[in-house]
Amino acid sequence: MSHLWELPLRLAFWLLVAPLVPGLINRIKAWVAGRRGPPVLQLYYDLARLWRKQVVKSPLASPGFILGPAVAWVAVVAAALLLPLGPAGSIAGFPGDALVLVYLLALARFATAWAAMEPGSAFEGMGVVREVSFAVLAEGSIIAALLALSAQAGSLRLDAMLAPMVGTGSALLAAGLFTVLLAENCRVPFDDPNTHLELTMIHEVMVLDHSGPPLAAILHGASVKLLLFSVLLVQAVLPVAGLPPWLAGAALLAGVLPVVVGIGLVESLLARLAFRRVPLLLTTAFLLCLFALLMAWKGGTA
Amino acid sequence: MNTSGLNLLIGLAMGLNLLALGSGRVSSLIRAVSFQGMALGAMPFLLSHEFSPWVTLVAIATMVGKGWVIPLLLGRAMRAAHIEREIDPLIGFVPSLLLGAGGTIAAIALARSLPLRPEHAGTLLVPGAVASILTGFILLIGRNKALSQVCGYLILENGIYLFGLLLIHATPLLVEAGILLDVTVGVFVIGIIVDRIQRAFDTLDTRKLTVLRE
C-alpha cells in the first residue's frame, strides 16, 4: 500500500491509542484495590489541560529546558513508527532498523536527562543519575533480545525479526523483555509512577520542574513508549505477522491487553524494590535475554 | 743461562712477597719492595748469554728505578704523612699470608699445566710472576693506606716484569725499554698524586677517600 495514507494512519494509531494504556493500567490497579479509580481517559484530559497551561521556568534553565522534551517526544514517536505492526509490516524497514529504534530511545533519554539537568535541582540530578544508570543494564538487555531475535530470524530487519516461528527461547525472551519494559517505563517494582515521595522516584523526579506543554509532551511520550514496548514484546513472542490482517489485529490486541493487565497486577501486588536491589533484577533480565540469545543462536543453526 | 741462580733470585722475590704480605709496618713493606726491585734488576744479567748494552741498560734502569728512586719517594711521603703502620687492614695480615702462600702453591701448580718452552720449563719465572701478581692484588684490595696500595701496585708490576723476562730475547729491547719507562713513569705519577692527596686531605687513609659515590 502507498505510504501516502499509511503514515498518517500509523501516526494516528500511536498518538491516539497510547494515552489509553496508562488509563487501563490505573483502572486495573483500582479494580484490584477495590476503588473506583480515575476514568480510563484521564491522561487525555491531563494532556489537554497541560497543553493549555502556561510554563513556569527556572531562571537557571536554558532553552534546552523546553526543547529537550520536544526532542524526546519526536524520538519516541519516530521509534514507534519504525516498529512493524503485524502483517502490515513496517513502514520504512531497512536492515538495522532495530538498532536505530534502540538508539532513538537513547536519544529520547538523552534529551529528557539534559532537560532535567537544566534547572540545577539536586532532586532532578538524582533522577537523572538513576535513569542513566539503570538504562545501562536495560539497554544491554534490549540489544541482547534483539540479537536473539535476529539470530533466530536470520535477518536484521525488524519486520523479519518480529515474525518468527515461536522460537525456543521465546519464554525467556518474554520474561526478560517484560522486566525491561517495567524498568524502561518506570513502573513498579523499579519506580512508582504515582508516588509523591521524590526520594524514591526516577522518572517523575526528572520532570519535577516541567510544566505546561513540555510536560504534556513528556507524559504523552512516556505513554507512547509504554505502548511501543508492549507491542514489541507481543510481536517478539507471538507469530503475529503470519496471520491474516483481521486476525492479526485481534492477536495484537489480545497480546497487548495481557501485558497491560500484567503491569497492573504487578503494580498492585508488588512493592517497589530498594534501589540497591534494582540492578540485581535488571541483571536477571539481562541474563534471561542472553540465554534466549544462546538458545536462538545454537538452536537455529542456519 | 744460569737457571739455578735465576731461580734463587725468584725464590727471594717470592719470599719478599710473603714478607710484604705479613708486615704491618709500612716502612718494612717499602723495604721489601725495594729489595724485590733490586732482585728483579739483576735477573736480565743471568738470563742473557752474552753482554749486550741494551740488557745492561734495562737492568740498571730497573735497579735504580724500582730499587732506589721509588722507595725513596714513598719513604718521603710516609714520613710526611707520619704513617708508621697499617691499622686494621681490610684483609688481616694472617689471612693475607695464608692467601699469599696458597696462591704461590697454586701458581706453581698452574705453571706445570701451562705449555712452556724447554728453556723456560726449568725456571720459576711463571710461578714467581703469578705469585707476585697475586700478592700485588691482595695488597691493593686488602690495605687501607694509600702507600701500602702503591706498594701492592709495584709488586704487581714486578710480577708482570718477571713474566716479561720470558720474552726478553724475542721482543726487541726497545719495547722492553719503553714498557719499563712507562711503568716507572707510572709509579712516579702515582707517587706525585699520593703526595698531592697527602696535602689535600692531610692523610693517606683511603677510608677518607670515599666522597665520590652513587
Add this chain to the structure above:
Amino acid sequence: MIGALLLFATVALGLGALAGRWSSRPWLLLTLAATAALAAAGLAVGTGLAPDWDWRSAFTLGGQPLHLRLDGLSALFLVLLAGVGAAGTAYAFAYPIHTHSSDHGAPARGRFWWNGLLFHLGFVLVNANGLHFLIGWELFTVCAYFLIVLDRRKWAVRQAGWLYLAASHAGTVALFAFFALLASATGSWDLGPLRTRTELAPLFWLALFGFGLKAGLFPLHVWLPSAHANAPGHVSALLSGVAIKMGVYGLLRFSGWLPVPASAGWVVLGLGALGTFAGIVFALVQTDLKRLLAYCSVENIGIILIGLGAALLAPLTADGAWGRLALAGALLHTWNHGFAKALLFLGAGAVAHATGTREMTRLGGLWRGMPVTTLTFLVGAASMAGLPPLAGFAGEWLIYLGLFEAVVGHGPAGWAAGPAVMALALAGALALATFIKAGGLVFLGTPRSPAVAGARDPGGWMRGPLIALAVLVMLLGLVPFAAAPLLARAAGAWRPLAEGVTASAPPLATLARFHLLLAAVLLAGGVVLWRRTRAQGVTLGPTWDCGYAQPSRRMHYTAGGFSGTIGGWFTWFLRPARSLRRPHGPFPDRAFTREDPRETVLEDLVRPTGAGVLRISTAVRRLQHGRLQSYILYILIGVGALGLIVLFHGGRS
C-alpha cells in the same frame, strides 16, 4: 599534482615554523594554506579523482631512497589530519599559553613544534619506507612531547609529558624491532604489500604492541589521560583527534600489507571490546573534564579496534561481507571520533581557559556566558554518545550491522561478535551517562563560583574552529554516504578483497535518508513546542527544589555523586581513593566524603613494577660506594668470570 600539493604543504609548514618564531599572523596563513593543500591531496586521492600516488625519488635520507605513496587508506587519515590541524591552528592562533605560564617564549615554541607535529604526522602517513616511517614516528612523538610541556613550569605538566615520552618510547622500541625484523626478513626497508610471506605473520604482535600503545589500546593507555588533560586545548585536540589515530593507521596498514596470525582477529576484537567497556567506565567516574574526554578516547579506540578485529575475523567465514561492513564502520568512526573529539577538546580548552579550572564540580551554568561553546559541545557530546542523527551513530551502526551479521551467520566468529555487541551496547549507554554528566555539570545549573559566572565565550579565532567542527560532525551524520567512496577506497587499499566494502554505501544511504528526515522532524517538533510555550507565556520562578526555598550551588550534584551509582558497580577495578569524615556529636563540624578516581593500570600495575626495577637499580648502585679496594676486586672478578666463560666454551668446543 599530488606531489605538488604535498611539496607545497611541506614548504608552507617549514616557512610557517620559521615565521612563527617571530610573529603569529604569517604563521597562521602559511599553516592554514598547508592544511588546505593536505586536505586537497587527501580528498583527491580518497574520492578517486586522482589515482593512487606512488613516488620514488633518488634523494636518499639515511641511506634510503625516499619512497612516498598516498593511497586510499593514507588519504582518509590525511584528510582527518588536515581538518583537525586547520581547526587547531586557528584555535592556537588565539590560545594564550603565556597567560598560564610566565615564560613568554611559549607561544613561539608552540607554533614551531605544532608545525613540526603536523609535518611529521603527514610524513608518517605518506611514506613507504620502514626507516623513514620510524624517523617520522619518533619525531612526531618528540614534537608532541614538547607541545604537551609547553606550560612546563607546572610540575603536573612535566610529569604528564615525561610519562608520555617514556611510554611512547616503549612503543617505539617495539616498532624498532618490528621494522628491523621486517627489513632483515625482506632484505630491504621498502614497505609494500607482502601478503604472501606467511612467515612474517608473527611480526603482527610487535606491531600490535607498538601501535596499540600509541593508540591508547586499553591496558597500554596509561600515558593517555594525563597527557591529554595537561596539554593546551588545541594540542589535546590534535593528540586525541589524530595522533592516537596514527596507531590505528599503523595497525590497519600493516595488518593489510602483511599476513596476520590466525588468532590476530580474536585478540584485536577482544582487546577492542575490553577497551571499549573499561575506557568508558573510567571516563564516567572522572572529575576532570579533560581526563573524562581522554578516557572516552580510549573507549572509541576500542570501538574502532572492534571493527578492525571483525574485519580480520571475516575471512573465517565463507562470506566476509560483514567484516567489510565492520571495517567501513571502523573507518567512519575514525573520522567521526577524530573530528568530534577534537571539537570537545577545543571546547574543554575554552572552558578551562575562561574559568581557570577543569574540575567539573567547580563549573556549572556556563551556557549563559558561553552559548557557542555550549552548543558545539552539545553536538560533539551527542555524537560521541552515538545518538542519531549524528556521525557517531552512523559509524557504530555499521559496526553493529557487521557484528549482527556475524552472529546471524552462526559461524565461529559469532563467539567473538556476540560479546563485542554486548560491549558496544553497554558502552553506548555508559557513554550517554558520561556525556550527560559532562554537559550537565559543566554547562547547566548554577555557576558554582564567581569566576565561572563571569566566564565568556572565547574570541572569534577560537569560536570559529568550534563552529566549523560542529557543522562538520553534523554533516557527517546527516549525509554519511558522502564518505562512502573514501571508505571504499581506504578499505580497498587495506586489502584488495575488501574492495567490496562499497557494500557499506547502500545502508549508509538509507541511514542518511532516515537521518535527514529525523533531523527535519526534530526541528519541526522543537519549533512547535517552542512556539506553543511562548504562546502560553513563560513565568520565571525559582527552581522548585521540592519546596526547598533556597537552592544553593552547594546542593548541585557533584561529579563524584553523579557517577556514584555506576562507579559503585565497578569499584573492584576502578579502586578509587576514598576519604571519609563522618559527622560527630550533636553539632557536627565539617564532615565530608570524597572519591578520587585513580588510573588503576598505571598506579597498581605499572608503578609497582617500576618500583621493583628501581629497587634493583638502588641495590646495584650501592656497588659504586667509593671504596677503591672493591673496585679492584670487581676487576679481578671480571677477569675470573671471563676466564670461566672461556673455559666453559673451550670445554664445549
Add this chain to the structure above:
Amino acid sequence: MIPLLLILLPLAGALLAAAAPSDRTRPWFLPAVGVSHTGLSLHLLLHPPVVADGAWFGFDAVARAVLPMVSVLFLLCSLYGVPYLRARSERPNRVFVATLLAVIGLISAGLMARHLGVLWIATEGVTLAAVPLLHFNRTPRAFEATWKYLLVGGTGIALSLLGSFCLGYASLYGHGSGDLTFHALTEAGADLSRPWLLIAWVLLLAGYGTKMGLAPMHTWKPDAYGEAPGLVGAILAGGLTTVAFVALLRVRSVLGAAGEGAVADLTLLCLGLFSLGVAALYLLGTRDFKRMLAYSSVEHMGILSLATALGPAGIGAALFHVWTNSLTKGSLFLSAGNLRRSAGTASMDDVRGLSESAPRSTALFVAGLFAVTACPPFGIFFSELRILRAAMDGGHGFTAGAFLLGLLFAFFGLTRVVLGVAYGPPRRRPPAPGPRFAETAGVILPPLVLLGLSAWLGLSPPPLLEQVWSAAVAQLASTP
C-alpha cells in the same frame, strides 16, 4: 712519513706550549694543533698511504676508519678550549694545554699502532698524560677521582700488559719469531698456542675493557668524568675509549685468524650485554648529570662490544657507532660543562629550570639527550638501527631483545635526569663563585657543530666513509 706527523706534531706542540710564557696566549696552541691535525688526517683519509706489513705505526684501514673522527672531535674541543681557559684564567694552564696536546698525540699513536707493545705503550701514555687534565680543578674531589682513575686504570693497564706478554709468548711458543706486530700475529694464525692465546685474550679484554669502561671495570668512569672539565670528558670519552676499542678490535682479529673467533665473540657479547644492563640500572638512579654521562658512555661501550661480537656486519656498524657516539658525547660533555658552570653544581637535587638561566646550552643538552637516546635525525639512531639489523640478520634474537630493553631503560634514566634539570621553575641559589658564566658563541658553537655533524652522518653518511669502514672490516676479518 706524514702519518707520523699526526703523532709528532701534537707532541711538539706540547713541548712548545710547555715552553710558552703567557697563560693568555698559550690556549691558542690548541686550535693551531687541532686545525693542522685535522687537516693532516683528512688529507690521509682522502689519500691513504700504503702501509708496510711489518710497520709498527701505520695509517692503515683501521686507523683511517676512526682517526679522522678523533681529529675533528679534538678540533672542536680545542676551539671550545680557548674561551674555556680564558674563563678559567684564575688557573695556570701550562700543564693543562701541554698534556692535552700530548694526549691527542698519544691517542693518534695508539690508533695507528700496529704493534702490540707499541699499542700498550701508547695507551699507558694516554692514561698517564690524562692525569693532570683530571685534577685541573685542584679540588679534593678532583684528587680523589684522579687517584681512583690512576689505580683502577693502572690495574687495567697492568692486566693488558700481562696479556700482551701472554700473546707474545703464545707466538713464541708457536715457534714464532716473537714479532709482536699484529700482521705477524695474524699470519701466525693457528700456530699460536691455544692456552696462552686464550689467557692473553681474557687479560687483554679485561685490561683494555677497563680503559673502555666496560662493566664491571667501569668504576673509574663516573668519578673521572664527573670531576674533570667537560672538555676533558669529551676527549676521554671520544678518544681514549676509542683507542682501547680499536686495540680490542685488532686483538680480536688475531683471535679470529687463530680460529678462536667464536669464544672471543662470546666473551665480547656477555661483557657488552652486562655493561648495557648495568649502565641502564645506574642511569635509572643517578642524580648527577655529569656522572650520568659517564654511565651513558659505559652503556655505549657495551653496545660497541656486543656489536663487535656480531660478525663483520656488526663490526662495520660498530665503527659507524664509534663516530656517531663520540661526536654526540662530545657535544653532550661540552654543553654539560656549560650547564655545570652556570649552575655551580651538577646534582639534580639542587638544579632545576636551567632552560631559563642558560637557554642555549640547555637546548643543546636536551637535543644531545635525544641524539644519544637514538632519536632521529641524529647519527646514533642510524648506527644503533644498523647494529640491531646486524643482530637480527645474524639470528641473535635474544641479543637484539636485550639490547632494545637496555636502550629503553637507559632512555628512562637519561630523560629523567636531563628533563628534570632542564625545565621547571629555576631554584634560586647563590650564584657560583668566580666570573659569571656567559653563553658566548665560543662555548655554544662547538657542541652545536658536533651535533650537526652527528645528524649529518646519520642523514647522509658520505659514501667515502662507508668504503673506509668496510675496508677496515675487511682488514680486521682477514683470515689467511
